Amino acid sequence: MNLTFFDKLMVIFKxxxxxxxxxxxxxxxxxxxxxxxxxxxxxxxxxxxxxxGIYMGLLIGTMIAYNEYVFACVKAFFKAIIEFVCFPSTxxxxxxxxxxxxxxxxxxxxxxxxxxxxxxxxxVFSLIYFLFMxxxxxxxxxxxxxxxTISLYTNDYVIAIVQASNLLxxxxxxxTLFYRLYLYFKxxxx
Numbered sequence: 001m002n003l004t005f006f007d008k009l010m011v012i013f014k015x016x017x018x019x020x021x022x023x024x025x026x027x028x029x030x031x032x033x034x035x036x037x038x039x040x041x042x043x044x045x046x047x048x049x050x051x052x053g054i055y056m057g058l059l060i061g062t063m064i065a066y067n068e069y070v071f072a073c074v075k076a077f078f079k080a081i082i083e084f085v086c087f088p089s090t091x092x093x094x095x096x097x098x099x100x101x102x103x104x105x106x107x108x109x110x111x112x113x114x115x116x117x118x119x120x121x122x123x124v125f126s127l128i129y130f131l132f133m134x135x136x137x138x139x140x141x142x143x144x145x146x147x148x149t150i151s152l153y154t155n156d157y158v159i160a161i162v163q164a165s166n167l168l169x170x171x172x173x174x175x176t177l178f179y180r181l182y183l184y185f186k187x188x189x190x
Contacts, residue, residue, distance in 0.1 A: 084166055090146045093162055096169055097132050100125055117179065124172045131165040 003011065016022045032051060039047045063070045084092060107113060107121045138144070138157050145151045152158050 081170065084170075086163060089149065090152065093132070093135065093165065096128070096166070100128050100169070120172075120175070124168060128165050128168055131161050131168075135161045135165070 016026055032054060035047060036051055039051075103121065104125050107118055107125075113121070135158060138155070138161070139146060139152075142155060142158075144155055144158060152162075
């Protein structure tokens with residue numbers, strides 16, 4: 001389906017005004033948007049928490065109403081993570097390195113990060129850089145075609161290095177999320 005940007009907007013416009021549910025959702029979203037914008041100056045906590053409650057209610061309501069679809073989405077999400085770790089591609093590995101380099105630069109210049117988080121970031125990033133450079137060296141010395149996933153998956157060293165790197169990245173992301181939650185609740189309740 002080759003739609004131009006204008007055609008895509010027209011499809012969304014037709015959907016929005018083709019059913020009562022879509023019109024209700026649009027009006028409800030617009031109302032929440034206006035309330036949150038007006039609350040930016042007043043900063044009334046009741047409105048902020050009400051908006052969070054409404055968004056959470058909508059999310060939970062959607063999960064209940066469309067639970068089969070939600071379960072299929074969650075299953076597909078975890079399948080994608082497992083495929084990322086177990087059956088990596090060189091493109092994903094390259095973008096992982098771009099992401100890691102960006103976060104490393106942020107870590108170097110950020111004044112908000114604690115020393116503990118900096119040490120964890122430096123350790124994880126150094127290990128991932130080591131694995132990436134090892135990956136490049138092995139593929140170069142073994143003359144492995146990076147475009148062929150078959151040649152990548154048949155070399156035990158390459159697949160082990162990429163899987164270890166991806167697993168380390170996933171563990172770091174999960175750790176970072178929990179660490180952020182810990183800091184949030186520590187600040188909120190201390």
